[in-house]
Structures are given as structure tokens and as C-alpha cells.
Amino acid sequence: LGIDHLVNTYNIVRQSKPNASFTIFPVTVDSGFEGPQSSLNNFDDFCSIAGVDGYSFTNKYDAKAIIASQLVKPGFRILSTGQRLLREDTLELGILHQEVSGKYFQYKKGSDATIVCFNQALQYGLELSNLMQEKSISSSLFSINFHLQTNYQSIFEDINFTKRLIIIDDSKSKNRLSDKFFSEVLGVCRLKKYKIVSRQIQVDDYFPRKDGLEIEYNDIISDIFKS
Numbered sequence: 001l002g003i004d005h006l007v008n009t010y011n012i013v014r015q016s017k018p019n020a021s022f023t024i025f026p027v028t029v030d031s032g033f034e035g036p037q038s039s040l041n042n043f044d045d046f047c048s049i050a051g052v053d054g055y056s057f058t059n060k061y062d063a064k065a066i067i068a069s070q071l072v073k074p075g076f077r078i079l080s081t082g083q084r085l086l087r088e089d090t091l092e093l094g095i096l097h098q099e100v101s102g103k104y105f106q107y108k109k110g111s112d113a114t115i116v117c118f119n120q121a122l123q124y125g126l127e128l129s130n131l132m133q134e135k136s137i138s139s140s141l142f143s144i145n146f147h148l149q150t151n152y153q154s155i156f157e158d159i160n161f162t163k164r165l166i167i168i169d170d171s172k173s174k175n176r177l178s179d180k181f182f183s184e185v186l187g188v189c190r191l192k193k194y195k196i197v198s199r200q201i202q203v204d205d206y207f208p209r210k211d212g213l214e215i216e217y218n219d220i221i222s223d224i225f226k227s
Helices: 002-013 035-039 043-050 060-070 122-134 153-162 177-188 217-225
Strands: 021-024 053-056 075-082 104-108 113-118 139-144 164-169 193-197
Touching (some): 002 075, 043 053, 053 060, 060 075, 104 122, 104 153, 113 177, 122 217, 139 153, 139 177, 153 164, 153 177, 164 177, 177 193, 193 217
Parallel strands (some): 021 075, 113 139, 164 193
Antiparallel strands (some): 104 139
16 A cells, blocks of 8 residues: 555656655665565665655765755655665765766776676675775776666766676665666677676575675676686
């Protein structure tokens, strides 16, 4: 019933051009230790089924930029961050490029590989990029903050330059934006190698447990650069 109201009420609202702002600001429970309550890390699914704008943020810079541009903007949207990140020190990163309305951000520019992070996965992408740097491998690093499809042209240009793509998505959505992104990549980019890091839902996920992605970074680097 809640989903029905979200979809159908917004279908009425979207037919007009409201002057007022209505923003929902939930926290995505993704720490894992709450058991079944931690299983709704599905922001993509909510945005997709309702066709509603949704933005997540992962660090100090993107949080400021998204809140400044979206919080009191006329219309309806959902803003969220993950509980896991709220328990840690806020990341403070430099920025190379920002999509004008905060739909995605670029944090690094490299020539050997492109790392694109979805949902709350930027921290994993940053760790991978830093490890690559230690191995004298330069990588571009992007984070997609908007949970509906958008124009990724500048990211596609970077992928066409590096020709190696790593996608990291820590969501539990069944209708993942990262999958749609990759289908677009296949249509416009020529890839030498690619790697998609996402999760497969298991029965154990519904019990209290650590819920972060377990990533073998060295294995990813070996796979993406093997001849």
C-alpha cells in the first residue's frame, strides 16, 4: 500500500509544476547488524518503480553539493545516505568534475582504467584506485549519485580512452542502475576488459552480520590487466 501511494500520488503531482518543495530524507540501513531491517538497501528499485528523482551521497563534498541544489528545489525527490557511512569519519575528497545538478562526480583522472561506483560504493572504488596507484596504474574514479538513468557522456568518453572498466555497486536492488549503465556502455564504448563487482543476495543476508562488500582488490587488478 505504501508503494501504491508513492507511485500514484506522485503520478498526480508530476502532471503539474509545483512551486513547493517536498523532500524525503531517509537513512538507508546498510550496516547489516540489524538483520532483516538491513536488507532494504534498494534505493534504485524505489526510484525506478515511482520514477522519482533520488540522490545518495557518500562524502563531505557531494553531500554539500546535493543538499544545496536539491533540498528545497520545487518538486519531489528522495535524498539518502547509508547508515554504514554515518558511523565512520566523513570522507573529504577533492573533486575534478561535477555534473551540474549533482547526478555524478569525478574524483580522479587516469589513463589505464575507469572505476565507476554506484549507490554507497565510492569508498570501495577509492581503495581500489589507491591500490592501483601504488602499482603505478592510473585510474579515473567516478561516483554516480543519481538513481535514475541520466546522460553519462563524459564518463563514456573516459571509458573510451582507458578501455578498461570496473563497476562497483553495493546495493541490493534487483533492478540495478549499474546494469542499465553497463548496457549503455556496451553500445557506445569499445572495451578491452571489464569487471562488475556487485552482490548476490543470500539467505544469510537476513541475519545480523557485517554487510559490506568483500572485495579482493588485487584479483580485480590482475583480471583487468591480464593479456
